[in-house]
Amino acid sequence: MIRPDVKKGFIDALPVILGYFSASIAFGMLARSGGLTLWESQAFSLFTFTGAAQFMALNLLAVGASAPQIALSYALLNMRYLLMSAAVAKKINFTHFFQRPLLAFGVTDEIFAITTGNPGHVTPAYQAVAEASSWLGWNAGTLCGWLFGSLVPPGLGAAMISSLYALFMALLLPDLKKGWPWIITAASAGILNTILGIGTSLGSGWSFVIAMIGGTLLGMLLIPEDKPCAQERPCAEEIL
């Protein structure tokens, strides 16, 4: 007999597992073509488990960036997890202290979305199953991509990277539906990121952070103060 919270954790995570599997096949393929060994490619997924930043790290490695530069860019790109982790932590009914450091490891954009999408609180077991199965999917894909990537036709391989951006788009859509101020916030951050990336030598880490802060500040001016939260998912302001 499987506990219902364990079962629900897996069912909720299933789409994320499949999406991760497909996106991380692309990561494994790119890592190999970038000259990384199997273990180096796998270590990224095993120990950092963070979609967009891993792809960014491959780009930075390719242009010969140093370890501190890459780590700093990683931290900057992932600064958004401060908020997401805070929201996720508030949703879990912890029963033991040791659950905190363990469950903190697997917070991603998609895990944030499914955890906070639950009404009320979730059990540590639910959260552990959702995080661990997503992590396994991400790592299985990385492994397959590195090992068998050469069998995938080049066109399909390129198309598979789009699964990562499709996940981002699906997470962004509830915000976009709330109206123009939200659309402008997201679009301005994207446009600013593009301009900074093309027009300056800041590097993608700094460009991203400046674009993210710029877009947020513009959003603070445009978005009415009374109702900042999405209908579909609870937001930080309600949770914190």
Place this chain on the structure above:
Amino acid sequence: MSQVLWIVLACALANYLIRSVPFFMKDWNGVPRSLRRFLTIMPTAALGALIIPGSFESLSSTGRPWAALGGLIAAALAAHKSKNLIIPVAAAVLVTWALLQFP
């Protein structure tokens, strides 16, 4: 240990610190309202900056970066129709792949 593994280690540390600190914070009452508002709106801007220009750049090797737009539109439409995240992912891969096949 290779240079790359040191980089992975540094990234893993940076990443874990960011994810774990909020798990040990008990009290958010001292956080000013403007900062909470900033944190509320930030994911929207972050996702925007993650999608643009990354989705287009990821296809630059194919010579058809614009195909990403088709994938994004397909993902948005599919996410609008279905709560299930598999649908937008499948739709985006399919549409992007189809757009890359045109002669």
